[in-house]
Amino acid sequence: MSTAPAFERYDEFVGNLELIDDEDMRFEYIIDIGKKVDDSAFPDVMKVDANLMHGCMSKVWITGRPEGGRHYFSGFSDAIIVKGLVTMMTESFSGLTGEELASLNEDHVRKLNLGALTTQRQVGMLAMLEHLQKLARRNAGGGAQAAD
Amino acid sequence: MSTTAKIADAGPGAGLTAGAGDNSLSAFDVEKVRADFPILSREVYGKPLVFLDSGASAQKPRVVIDCMREVYETYYANVHRGAHYLSQRATDAYEEARVSIAKFMNAPSENNIVFTSSVTESINLVAATWGRKFLGEGDEVIISEMEHHANIVPWQMLRDEKGIVLTIAPIRDDGSFHLEDFQACLSPRTKLVAITEVSNVLGTRVPIKEIVRLAHAQGALVMVDGAQGIVHQGVDVQDLDVDLYGWTGHKLYGPSGIGVLYGKMEVLETMPPYQGGGDMIARVTFEKTTFQEPPHRFEAGTPPIVQAIGLGAAVKYVSDLGMDNIAAHEHGILAYANERLSQIEGFQFVGTAPDKAAIISFLVDGLHPFDVAAILDRQGVALRVGQHCAEPLMDRLGIEGTARASFGLYNSRDDVDALARAIEKAKEMLS
Numbered sequence: 001m002s003t004a005p006a007f008e009r010y011d012e013f014v015g016n017l018e019l020i021d022d023e024d025m026r027f028e029y030i031i032d033i034g035k036k037v038d039d040s041a042f043p044d045v046m047k048v049d050a051n052l053m054h055g056c057m058s059k060v061w062i063t064g065r066p067e068g069g070r071h072y073f074s075g076f077s078d079a080i081i082v083k084g085l086v087t088m089m090t091e092s093f094s095g096l097t098g099e100e101l102a103s104l105n106e107d108h109v110r111k112l113n114l115g116a117l118t119t120q121r122q123v124g125m126l127a128m129l130e131h132l133q134k135l136a137r138r139n140a141g142g143g144a145q146a147a148d
Numbered sequence: 149m150s151t152t153a154k155i156a157d158a159g160p161g162a163g164l165t166a167g168a169g170d171n172s173l174s175a176f177d178v179e180k181v182r183a184d185f186p187i188l189s190r191e192v193y194g195k196p197l198v199f200l201d202s203g204a205s206a207q208k209p210r211v212v213i214d215c216m217r218e219v220y221e222t223y224y225a226n227v228h229r230g231a232h233y234l235s236q237r238a239t240d241a242y243e244e245a246r247v248s249i250a251k252f253m254n255a256p257s258e259n260n261i262v263f264t265s266s267v268t269e270s271i272n273l274v275a276a277t278w279g280r281k282f283l284g285e286g287d288e289v290i291i292s293e294m295e296h297h298a299n300i301v302p303w304q305m306l307r308d309e310k311g312i313v314l315t316i317a318p319i320r321d322d323g324s325f326h327l328e329d330f331q332a333c334l335s336p337r338t339k340l341v342a343i344t345e346v347s348n349v350l351g352t353r354v355p356i357k358e359i360v361r362l363a364h365a366q367g368a369l370v371m372v373d374g375a376q377g378i379v380h381q382g383v384d385v386q387d388l389d390v391d392l393y394g395w396t397g398h399k400l401y402g403p404s405g406i407g408v409l410y411g412k413m414e415v416l417e418t419m420p421p422y423q424g425g426g427d428m429i430a431r432v433t434f435e436k437t438t439f440q441e442p443p444h445r446f447e448a449g450t451p452p453i454v455q456a457i458g459l460g461a462a463v464k465y466v467s468d469l470g471m472d473n474i475a476a477h478e479h480g481i482l483a484y485a486n487e488r489l490s491q492i493e494g495f496q497f498v499g500t501a502p503d504k505a506a507i508i509s510f511l512v513d514g515l516h517p518f519d520v521a522a523i524l525d526r527q528g529v530a531l532r533v534g535q536h537c538a539e540p541l542m543d544r545l546g547i548e549g550t551a552r553a554s555f556g557l558y559n560s561r562d563d564v565d566a567l568a569r570a571i572e573k574a575k576e577m578l579s
Contacts, residue, residue: 023193027526031577057534058518059548078548079516080578 006070006100010092014111027081034077034084042076053131058082062090062128064135070095071136075128082124088112089128101136104129176477178560181469184209185558195528198566203348203376203507203554204532205398208462212402215461219454227453228427228444242453245460246443252463253393254384255410262409262416262443263456267375268298270394270409271342273446274371275302277419278392279340285311288337290368292317292325292354293544294347297537299373303342313337319544323350323499327358338368345377349536349552350499351482351507353377360389369415375399379556380478380505382471391415397455401557402462406455409446416442423448466557474557478506481555485564492571498550506555509536512571515578517551523574524551529567 020026042061051061058079065072072094075086092112093101109125182188185207190197199207219241225234227242243258250258264270279302283289289303293316307314315338317330341363346353356377360370371392374383378395385393392415397406411419421428421439425448430438439445466474485508489495494513512520521533534549535542542549553567 024526027522028577057549058516079518079522081519081522 006096007092009094010108013088013092017112030084030088031080032084033087034080034082037076037083037087039076042074046074047076053128060086060128062086062131062135064132064139066136066139070097071101071132071139073132073135085125086128089125089132093129093132096136098136098140101133104133176469176473178477178558182558182560184211184465186210186213188558192528192530193526196566198527198529198563198570200529200531200553200555200559200563200567202379202399202556202559203552205404206379206401206556207558208403209401209465211465212458212461216403216454216458219457224454226450238453238457241457241460242451245456245463248460248463249408252382252467253378253408253410254386256386256413259441259443260385260410260413260416262411262446263451264394264407264409264446265405265452266407267373267394267396268407270396270407271299271371271373272302273409273422274342274392274394274419275306277422277446278369278415279303279306279312280310281418281420283310283312283339286313286337287339288313288315288335290315290317290330290333290338290341290343290363292330292343293319294323294325294350294352294538294541295342295344296348296373296375297539298375299342299344300540312339316540317343319350319352320501322501323347323352323545324501325352325354327355327362330359331362334362334366334368336366338363338366340369340371342371342373344373344375345383346380346505346507347499347538347541348376348507348554349509349538349541349550350501351504351509352499352501353381353503353505356390357388360391364389376505376507381475382466385410397459397462400459400462401465402459403452403455406452406459408459411442413442416446419446421448422446425449427451469557477557478555478559481559481561481564482506482508484561485553485555485567488564488568489571492568492575494575495571498545498547506559507552508554509550509552511547511550512575515574517549519578520571520574521551523577524567524570527566527570527573529570531567 017026020029046063047061051063053060053062058077060075060077060082062073062075073090075090077083077086093104106126109129187207188197188199223234223237225238227235227239229235246258246261250261255261264273283306289312291299291303291314303314306312315333317333319325341359343354343359345356356372363370369391372390374393374395377383379400383393391412393410395408398404428440428445428448430440482504496511498509498511511517517533521531524531532552536552
């Protein structure tokens with residue numbers, strides 16, 4: 001799990017995606033992220049309903065844990081493209097405080113420069129952000145790991 | 149259904165030409181048909197649109213678009229109410245649409261045609277009126293394993309409210325539907341069979357006429373979810389002898405927001421109103437309200453006026469082409485798609501019942517259907533992915549979901565080739 005300073009990974013994704021001016025290439029970039037995910041880092045034991053994020057066309061599992069006042073996330077999907085998006089989101093927004101997470105909004109997702117991808121995926125990424133925020137709130141309150 | 153194309157009518161939608169030496173009417177000129185649909189000439193992501201999602205909602209021919217614009221621009225007003233020219237003109241057009249739709253379905257009368265907002269509402273209407281009135285604890289309603297949620301949930305709600313029993317007619321592993329399996333579900337307590345005509349996922353056709361015969365012999369009524377059936381094969385409700393038949397306009401090249409419920413008059417007459425409001429009443433006092441006769445009894449409030457008129461135009465469009473010709477064209481496209489797609493290594497058809505309608509659900513070995521559909525989208529190929537509002541069917545098949553290519557009257561062999569190429573591209577990008 002990333003222990004990088006806040007927003008460093010996010011800034012890296014934003015920078016990379018801004019450099020790619022071809023939409024198809026941006027698409028391939030996400031696929032590449034999805035392909036490079038080490039599947040063993042999210043074992044089957046974590047792919048349970050309690051970690052399932054509802055409302056996606058593919059299965060998405062996200063877990064979160066607080067540590068030293070910051071929140072760390074891990075995610076997985078059975079679809080490569082969604083796995084790429086989940087990875088981008090969890091890595092981008094891991095290591096933030098609850099306040100920093102709460103301050104994130106649609107603009108942060110849009111800055112990833114994936115807005116030209118389909119609306120459904122945009123909605124999906126926003127839904128993921130809201131899920132991360134919900135997880136952080138719950139974990140800060142000492143509740144269960146899953147948001148739902 | 150017996151529909152005859154009007155070859156001599158060279159108006160919009162005259163994409164039918166008698167081929168040289170071809171005495172049949174099956175020489176369907178798909179390029180002329182495509183020219184009737186403005187959206188089909190557009191590009192997405194810089195690539196020609198290949199629209200293979202008609203099963204979700206079909207595109208609209210110019211005659212429908214023009215018809216609806218004409219209503220709004222020249223004679224729009226509320227119907228059945230105004231004492232003025234526009235209202236009378238709109239009322240006439242609205243009721244003429246009902247007549248056209250009745251003829252299209254070979255209903256005995258336009259009074260058998262209830263306008264709803266969708267097939268979902270048509271089914272809910274029957275469950276909430278006929279179902280509440282005539283079904284009691286222990287009464288059985290048969291549905292099938294391949295129903296859309298719209299033909300499951302309303303009956304489940306009734307089950308929870310009234311204690312009825314839902315019996316699920318099985319399908320075979322290849323997605324085929326067998327009468328003997330269905331017959332085994334019938335019992336003396338069967339009061340209703342509510343069943344799809346064509347599976348929205350598998351394309352499997354259900355032998356409605358035989359089901360009606362068997363159900364009637366048991367004293368049960370039959371309601372058909374015709375959303376996917378009527379678009380591929382038309383319908384003759386008198387020939388089927390079906391009691392209730394619901395369908396939706398937007399899948400038949402008409403507008404969204406308009407659906408139809410056909411009912412035999414002796415059934416409709418027994419049904420109480422669905423919703424209360426204007427237009428469905430005969431007389432209202434604070435003490436008592438009396439209701440209109442069918443179909444107006446079931447049409448409370450201002451109806452989807454322009455959508456109904458637009459659906460009338462859509463029905464005329466497909467009637468002019470001829471449902472038999474459309475069916476023959478789609479049969480040819482499906483056969484070509486079966487041949488072309490089966491050449492792709494790792495391509496798996498989901499649902500291989502004989503005599504399917506032009507719907508192909510599929511998986512590609514090792515790839516998630518969402519990934520496949522997303523890459524196809526980038527190639528300009530539009531199709532649907534997921535569970536297709538049929539989660540119990542996915543459970544039955546033991547899969548999470550599928551990608552689905554659903555063909556319409558405007559699809560060509562070129563579309564099939566584009567689909568095949570895009571799938572190969574997806575394999576290349578995702579592997």
